[in-house]
Amino acid sequence: MIWTRLLALIVKEMLAAFRDPKARMALVMPPLIQFFLFAFAATLEVSNVPVGVLNQDWGAQSEQLISRFERASAFSEVRRYGSEAEARAAIDRQDVMVVIQIGQDFSRKLAGNERPTVQLLLDGRKSNSAQILSNYLNTIIAQYSAAYRMGGAALQPESEIVDRSWYNPNRGYRESMVPVLIATLPMTMVLMIVGMSVARERELGTFEQLLVSPLQPLEIVVGKAVPGLIVGFAQCTIITLIVIFGFGISLTGSALVLFTGLAIFLVSIIGIALFISSLVSNQQQAMMGIMVTMMPLMMLSGFSSPVQNMPDWLQPIAQINPLTHIVVVIRGVFLRDMAFGAVAERLWPMAAIAVVTISAAAWMFRRKIQ
């Protein structure tokens, strides 16, 4: 009896989500588009950009330095400018983000064992990328002058810091960010599907129709949760496959651990969505609720900036965010073979969130009819 009722509800939810071709497209297309946007467009690496050079020095040393720029893979081209005005105009037109100005005494000072100066003119409108470029250039310049002195004056280099990024040796943005999309994209989708579905039924009047049927509040909650779980899980799987085979980011740890984590994560997100939908009375309010929840979930997850860098009072809040935990699990499983014990430490908080939110939603639905 109870299984018949539940099955009917689940089948109905799936039909409602997939019967309409437009609704079907809405489920499949946006996550895919977002996925490729995130993966390709929103990158923190700077590559393939042209740089400008204003060389006022006539010595061989400056040419050696410029040839180092030309060899650097990050720059597509080194454009030379004859005058300061020309360089200024180039930045103004956004032809280049940076112009390296080599002073006329560069070679002389270098040869005379003095400190030569190189000026970087950066486009402050693109502060982030310019910052990264400036770092690259500084490194190249420092390397050049070090090499020059080694060859020329045979000075002993001072002690040097060498950093190695374990698990992500190339420190690739893609390797650390793209796998996280396995959690964030299905999360937005599931929040929408589940959060809106109850509100939509309320608006249509079908929710009352459900409440007068023998379906119990908890059954309604489960009936709404399962289709969300199925859709979310399918999306997780597809995106995981794309990440592994499309982007060639290999899964270092176990797939079983990954998907166990994802399942618990999705249930906790469904719990949050159901709780939102139990509070609202129409789709507009549901939309607001979802938006208001989604941003903090994203920002406080360590998805883009590490939780450790947040102020102390925010860190406990990040702990009750399921996304925080799954981000750790995903990065752990993809980049290194995270031990199961460490994974489990991340699983139980998500499970706890799921239990709390789902019970709260069921309680709210029950209360609504009292």
Added chain:
Amino acid sequence: MDALVSTEGLAKSFAPNATPAIQSLTTKIKAGQVTGLVGPDGAGKTTLMRLIAALLQPSEGRIDVQGRDTRTEGAAIHDEIGYMPQRFGLYEDLSVMENLTLYADLRGVVGDERTATFEKLLAFTDLARFTDRLAGALSGGMKQKLGLACAMLKSPKLLLLDEPSVGVDPISRRDLWKMVYSLIDQGVGVVWSTAYLDEAENCAEVIVLNQGRVLFQGDPKDMTAKMAGRVFKLHGAGAERRALLARTLTSDDVIDGVMQGEAIRVVIAEGAAAPTAQSIGAASVTIAPTPPRFEDAFVAMLGGQPKRTLAQATRQRSDGDGKAPVQAKALTRRFGSFTAADHISFEIARGEIFGLLGPNGAGKSTTFKMMCGLLRPTEGSALVDGLDLYKAPSAARARLGYMAQKFSLYGDLSVAQNLDFFAGAYGLSGARRREAVGRVIEAFDLKPFLNENSGGLPLGFKQRLALSCAIMHEPPVLFLDEPTSGVDPLTRREFWGFINAMVGRGVTIMVTTHFMDEAEYCDRVALIYRGKCIAVDTPEALQHAVKSKDIPEPTLEDAFIALVEQHDRAQQAAA
């Protein structure tokens, strides 16, 4: 008299191949009288209103408002008419005064003129006491009055009212008509559109529309007069009356028949012989001619009630244990300090149609919700088939069928998918589900629509589907929330035909309504007013109770208003 509006060969289509919303309409609307635009939902009333208001352009023909062509002089027309759309654009979060001020600003009514107009309109609509109240907190009737005030700001010569009486209780409805009549005396022309056919009789002239075609134009009395001598009331059929109605309708001579309390009202075909006790095969029945109503003429014009014999949707129920299948025991519901329902008690016998009647906000919906298990009573209990809805909710709910006021099935799912879902939600599986779904498909002729989205069905079939979904699990008790308000008379008859058939098989029905025609189908009605049940009786007994010199032949609406006023007087006397 000068025509305010004249149309010639007017037609409007919204898509090249669609059936036109209005077809070849030539008419004149005069000043100083009410012109009724009468027809069921979807007849084209709103389209015609919007054409007159120069908000739509005609596809063919022309339409002049006060001698101005709506195609070219729309802006001038907007300035001279008042238009109150169906859901007038009141801002629910603004107070009555703020709404008025806003519309006065929009219409350029300022300065002394504004002060004078506000004073006049607030007195006229009796809203002066409520100027600080939020529009959203007004009752249906008061909202319409405020809408009317906003439409009247510029003292228009022509006032277009689109279904002003929807969602308005009988008392407020009477007030609205009084207000409109006093406008008429000032020479304003009023166009009043309505789906309630009884309102046609209040109009000096009517334009009767059905599916975009004009069925009749002129004095409604002329239309009704055509039916003289063709309408009869059958009294004394007792418990057999539903079966008798069904039997009577099979005769070719009878084009229409409805229940009216304990009587049956039949309309015979033109030229047919008057029915006799022999011809209808019920010796104990007395037959008396009765004055025709506008609705009789309307149904006759549409060719009479559709005669389809449909299979039975439910099986015969045994008499049970003789206990009342629905019991309300001192149902009370408080919201804070406000008591929405105050110790309401009634019992509904097996095979009875019981109506909950009352103005909006009287506690009718609260009571109904408590009976459905949607709202927990503060005190008292609601029993369905002997089970307490709040002690054994799942089991009790399995024994009731519920049909909501508006169509509330899944419009994006097909008919078959809706049926499957509701069968499953009521725990039917396997062979029992197939059997239940098959039975309603056959009974309600749903086969041709099985794979269509239910949202796109014609209104009549939507109702059939909603009823199917409510009764697949064969509940002994069926609850209907305003099942046929705004529905055209033919669909309404068909629907009540189904209900009568089920009642004949022992199903118990509870229905809420503020629509008097619906109340007439009931065996007994409970009148809910200010949270109290002020009368429970048969419609005839209620009508009889208020019979007086002033109203020798009270309608149910008269009875309703008289009882409410009586209650108010008693309350005042006590206080």
